[in-house]
Amino acid sequence: MLREAWMRSARAIATFAIAVVCLFATNALVRTPRATVSADDIAARAHKLHFSSYVIDTHDDTTQRFLSKSSFDLGKRYTDGSIDIPRMREGGMNGIFFSIWIDGKTMGPEAIRQALDQIDLVRTNVAKYPNDIVLCRTSEEVRRAHAENKIAALMGVEGGHMIGNDIHIVNIFADLGVRYMTLSHFYNTEWSDSSTDKPVHNGLTDFGKEVVREMNRDGIMVDISHVSDKTFYDALEVSKAPLIASHSSCRAICDHVRDMSDDMIKALAAKGGVIQINYEKSFIDQTYKDAYAKATGGVVQHLDELKKKCGDDGECFEREMKKAEEQLIAEGKLPHVTWEKVVEHIDHAVKLVGADHVGLGSDFDGANMPEGLEDASKLPIITEALMRKGYSDADIRKILGENTLRVMAAAEKVSTEMKAQNP
Numbered sequence: 001m002l003r004e005a006w007m008r009s010a011r012a013i014a015t016f017a018i019a020v021v022c023l024f025a026t027n028a029l030v031r032t033p034r035a036t037v038s039a040d041d042i043a044a045r046a047h048k049l050h051f052s053s054y055v056i057d058t059h060d061d062t063t064q065r066f067l068s069k070s071s072f073d074l075g076k077r078y079t080d081g082s083i084d085i086p087r088m089r090e091g092g093m094n095g096i097f098f099s100i101w102i103d104g105k106t107m108g109p110e111a112i113r114q115a116l117d118q119i120d121l122v123r124t125n126v127a128k129y130p131n132d133i134v135l136c137r138t139s140e141e142v143r144r145a146h147a148e149n150k151i152a153a154l155m156g157v158e159g160g161h162m163i164g165n166d167i168h169i170v171n172i173f174a175d176l177g178v179r180y181m182t183l184s185h186f187y188n189t190e191w192s193d194s195s196t197d198k199p200v201h202n203g204l205t206d207f208g209k210e211v212v213r214e215m216n217r218d219g220i221m222v223d224i225s226h227v228s229d230k231t232f233y234d235a236l237e238v239s240k241a242p243l244i245a246s247h248s249s250c251r252a253i254c255d256h257v258r259d260m261s262d263d264m265i266k267a268l269a270a271k272g273g274v275i276q277i278n279y280e281k282s283f284i285d286q287t288y289k290d291a292y293a294k295a296t297g298g299v300v301q302h303l304d305e306l307k308k309k310c311g312d313d314g315e316c317f318e319r320e321m322k323k324a325e326e327q328l329i330a331e332g333k334l335p336h337v338t339w340e341k342v343v344e345h346i347d348h349a350v351k352l353v354g355a356d357h358v359g360l361g362s363d364f365d366g367a368n369m370p371e372g373l374e375d376a377s378k379l380p381i382i383t384e385a386l387m388r389k390g391y392s393d394a395d396i397r398k399i400l401g402e403n404t405l406r407v408m409a410a411a412e413k414v415s416t417e418m419k420a421q422n423p
């Protein structure tokens with residue numbers, strides 16, 4: 001309730017502010033028409049640029065909704081959650097990586113079985129709307145989907161535990177259309193350390209390095225979100241293709257192990273990789289992260305508890321996550337975090353390594369989103385903010401999606417070369 005009251009007063013303040021701005025704008029129009037035309041011009045230019053760009057999000061947990069809600073319909077507009085075709089269309093989001101995720105404690109054949117089940121769910125749900133969304137395996141297929149005004153659906157496996165320690169499963173995932181794999185999730189796998197677990201392997205084991213090479217061979221991008229810093233540096237050394245962090249932000253702004261330090265971002269970029277900025281409030285705002293940790297023991301632990309409580313029921317997870325956060329806000333234990341924080345992370349990474357190495361990895365449908373970026377329909381706000389900061393059209397296009405396509409193409413090239421050398 002408190003949140004609603006806050007929203008109401010925020011809306012009232014916003015209406016007043018708009019009225020004041022309009023008044024000044026009218027005066028400005030008389031005195032300095034150029035300035036006003038320029039401001040309007042940016043909004044119009046940003047809109048045009050956004051809706052003609054590849055806008056690709058490398059991490060969305062919407063698959064969990066397919067799992068739990070047999071009635072969840074990708075083609076229907078919902079008021080809860082963040083992703084459905086109507087809201088993707090409204091926000092110009094034309095590329096999405098559906099995450100394949102199961103709890104990191106599930107191992108072996110059961111982990112493989114559940115992962116395959118989720119891959120099948122993504123494929124069948126996407127197949128229901130052939131005029132709107134199409135499963136893509138290559139950067140070229142994404143470009144073709146865009147040319148046909150269709151959303152490109154891709155898949156990423158979030159956690160190496162889902163190969164069940166069997167390297168051939170990497171090949172099967174590749175055949176089924178998986179285009180990245182996160183080496184570990186909240187827990188260590190038997191061959192890679194996680195950032196949120198106690199390190200036991202000192203990064204990647206020899207088998208872990210073999211998995212990375214096999215992913216290179218199959219054109220599956222190596223994702224280092226969630227892994228320990230040492231696992232990241234090991235993967236960076238072993239991989240022949242550039243890496244991605246599918247959903248991580250900048251530690252320099254918010255000191256969280258799930259984020260990347262400036263040194264890591266520089267090392268990632270030096271080998272052609274991309275950091276895809278995560279919108280989760282605990283990963284982007286230090287005050288929120290500290291307050292959340294104080295109230296719950298930390299976002300990773302808390303989400304893990306909720307996932308345990310709800311099991312495979314993604315709807316339950318989302319409901320419980322929202323409920324817990326609303327309660328903490330109502331109790332005054334959490335500060336408000338707004339969408340501008342995401343732009344701050346993008347800008348930090350761009351200043352550090354340039355616009356060629358930054359992208360978008362929201363974590364929609366799996367995390368707490370900042371105000372103003374609650375769902376896919378809100379994405380144009382990022383483009384406009386970057387344009388107002390003076391970013392060039394070309395740089396904005398890279399951040400929105402071109403960088404992701406470039407890394408995909410690089411992974412495909414490495415795969416072709418490796419297969420030619422050793423068929």
Ligand SMILES: [Zn+2]
Pocket residue numbers: 158226247
């Ligand atoms: Zn994640």
